[in-house]
Amino acid sequence: MYPWGHLAVAYLLYSLYARGRFRRPPRPAPVLAVVAGSQLADLIDKPLWLLGVFPTGRDLGHSLLFAVGVIVVVYAVAVLLERVETATAFVVAHLSHLLADIPPRFLLGYPFGTEFLLWPIVSHGTFGYSERMFEPPELVETVVTPFTDPTTFLALEFVLFGLALALWYADGRPGLEYVRRDGRGNSQGSRA
Structure with a gap:
């Protein structure tokens, strides 16, 4: 998934969470x-892959084992700073990134390409491309198969981004005030 797709999935999930949990749209912080949580995994792994440190662009930052450590640190700092709501937003976004990177073929029973979730315990290439772990119900096969086509999946990302952008507007464009500054250079954001 591309950065805009990860951002879209993360924002949609967190906005729905905030509306369900707090009965209001998300706050700016x-x-x-x-935004940060939805991109963290790629910001760690892609540069390390380009430098030849890792064999793929989905290694350390995409591992659920690494995510556990990140979650512990993020919540520990959040409790100290009284920013638990912000930490939850980060965690939802980071975990959504990992889930969104699971290939659609996994839902059809093919685990190839999911090894990153348990890196370094499970190495890349552990599963063969045609190796199938289970037979999905026919309905799942019918719904998921079109999304195994890269062009269709890319179109889905743009649709999700459009939906997220529309929801962000409906939520009052939270976070934009951190980008805008008043005449004295002070941000107009609120604490959460």
């Missing part, structure tokens, strides 16, 4: 945490 958590929205910025969603």
Whole structure:
């Protein structure tokens, strides 16, 4: 998934969470945490892959084992700073990134390409491309198969981004006030 797709999935999930949990749209600081959390895995892994440190662009930052450590640190700092809502936004976004990177073929029973979730315990290439672990129900096969086509999946990312952008507007464009500054250079954001 591309960066805009990860951002879209993360924002949609967190906005729905905030509306369900707090009965209001997301606040500005958590929205910025969603932006950061939705990109963290790629910001770690892609440069290390380009430098030849890792064999793929989905290694350390994409591992659920690494995510556990990140979650512990993020919540520990959040409790000290009284920013638990912001930490939750970050965690939702980071975990959504990992889930969104699971290939659609996994839902059809093919685990190839999911090894990153348990890196370094499970190495890349552990599963063969045609190796199937289970047979999905026919309905799942019918719904998921079109999304195994890269062009269709890319179109889905743009649709999700459009939906997220529309929801962000409906939520009052939270986070934008951190980008805008008043005449004295002070941000107009609120604490969450």
